[in-house]
Amino acid sequence: MKHILFLFFLVAGTFSLHAQNDRFPLVANSNCNNIDGKPWRSCGLATLYSTGKFLCSVKTESANQQGFSGAVLFTFYSEDGKPVLTIETPAYTVKGKASTLVPFSEMLDKKLVQHIFRFEAKGIRSSNTKTIKKLLPEGEKLMKAAATAKK
Numbered sequence: 001m002k003h004i005l006f007l008f009f010l011v012a013g014t015f016s017l018h019a020q021n022d023r024f025p026l027v028a029n030s031n032c033n034n035i036d037g038k039p040w041r042s043c044g045l046a047t048l049y050s051t052g053k054f055l056c057s058v059k060t061e062s063a064n065q066q067g068f069s070g071a072v073l074f075t076f077y078s079e080d081g082k083p084v085l086t087i088e089t090p091a092y093t094v095k096g097k098a099s100t101l102v103p104f105s106e107m108l109d110k111k112l113v114q115h116i117f118r119f120e121a122k123g124i125r126s127s128n129t130k131t132i133k134k135l136l137p138e139g140e141k142l143m144k145a146a147a148t149a150k151k
Contacts, residue, residue: 023117024050028074031121032059035070039063042070042092042123044104048116052108056121060092061099069093071126072104076119076139084115084139091126106131111146112139 025047032043039062046056060070069091076085089104108116112135135143 022050024048026116026119028119028121030059031123033123035123035125038068040068040070040123040125042072044072044089044121046072046074046119046121048076048108048113048119050110050113052110052113054087054106054108056089056104057101058089058092058104059099059101060094062094062097065096067093067095067098068125069127071124071128073122073124074119075122076116078115078138078142079117082138083136084142085112085136086132086134088124088126088128088132090131091128104131106133109143112143115139115142 028046028048030043030045032041034041041063042058042060044056044058046054048054054074056072056074058072060068062068071089071091074087074089075083076087078084085108087106092100092102094100
């Protein structure tokens, strides 16, 4: 009985510590809508942690005999709703009526992460084989301000 109570307080304490940790982790809806009105989808439930760790499971599927290659485009926004960063996952291909589920992870700069308040996912057609990260103009401003403040 003592062990069960100890375990309960340990787990409960962990949840309360997480609850006090800012707004993280941030989670984006997987957004599994069809792409361009076609029977194709590429989506993924994703989580961003305060450490900069970004994790996602990318599901790519085709509901007809024509396969396709798809990726997920994530857009990250500042507190005032301005986009600061995009990440496009590599494209994953399915042939015919099929689906695949692939883990995806990326590490973001903690200085930028502190300015991210939400993000969203969008499935796209893509044949790109690499991860594409783009720091947008607003993100560049935030990173320059962070670098200047350190000096």
